[in-house]
Amino acid sequence: MSDIQEIVCSTTKQKVIEVGLEFLHGAGADHICKVCIAGGGSCCLGCLSLKQVVGCQKRNTSCTAWLCGFLKYIFYEVGLIQEWKQFWDQVPGQDYREDFTPPYFPVLKWLDKPNIRFLSEAFAEDLQELRPYNNAFWLIEIKETLDRHIDSLMECSDPKIKRKIEKKIKYLTKDFRRFHLASEQLV
Ligand code: SF4
Numbered sequence: 664m665s666d667i668q669e670i671v672c673s674t675t676k677q678k679v680i681e682v683g684l685e686f687l688h689g690a691g692a693d694h695i696c697k698v699c700i701a702g703g704g705s706c707c708l709g710c711l712s713l714k715q716v717v718g719c720q721k722r723n724t725s726c727t728a729w730l731c732g733f734l735k736y737i738f739y740e741v742g743l744i745q746e747w748k749q750f751w752d753q754v755p756g757q758d759y760r761e762d763f764t765p766p767y768f769p770v771l772k773w774l775d776k777p778n779i780r781f782l783s784e785a786f787a788e789d790l791q792e793l794r795p796y797n798n799a800f801w802l803i804e805i806k807e808t809l810d811r812h813i814d815s816l817m818e819c820s821d822p823k824i825k826r827k828i829e830k831k832i833k834y835l836t837k838d839f840r841r842f843h844l845a846s847e848q849l850v
């Protein structure tokens with residue numbers, strides 16, 4: 664068996680989901696999800712695969728790869744967003760809340776689990792603290808605005824426009840005190 668055949672055979676849909684979930688755990692996504700879900704911002708809302716208390720019954724590559732505005736922001740800030748995107752670009756058959764990913768396919772570039780749970784924990788605490796001081800839709804609005812801004816940053820190659828978007832993000836997240844303090848530990 665050639666090297667490439669070995670790689671094709673040893674890479675499964677289940678494996679990429681596991682690697683993705685481990686990465687999200689290392690990034691501390693669960694801290695943010697907990698606050699987001701309690702605040703009505705769950706991305707699984709209305710999905711037929713969601714079972715009360717138990718959670719997702721149909722974990723797929725698409726939902727594992729997908730990042731909401733909060734996670735996009737954290738990944739962008741710590742410089743992990745390209746790595747994440749490049750990994751999932753290798754995974755075929757992603758769709759909305761389901762996948763058509765074949766059981767075996769080649770993945771040449773893998774992900775290393777990050778160690779930034781403290782950062783997401785700080786972000787989640789800020790989110791929790793700030794929510795009562797804002798309107799009922801604030802959590803969803805800020806998540807979607809961050810999502811749009813990070814997408815624009817990813818698509819933009821003009822440094823002047825990039826600086827403008829980064830300034831808007833800075834303003835939007837100015838009250839996330841714990842998060843910004845925790846970010847300083849990364850430098
Ligand atoms: S929208 Fe983001 S933070 Fe909220 S539950 Fe989904 S992944 Fe978690």
Ligand code: SF4
Pocket residue numbers: 706707708710711712713718719720721722723726760761
């Ligand atoms: S399939 Fe996706 S949207 Fe539906 S419950 Fe599972 S993770 Fe959530």
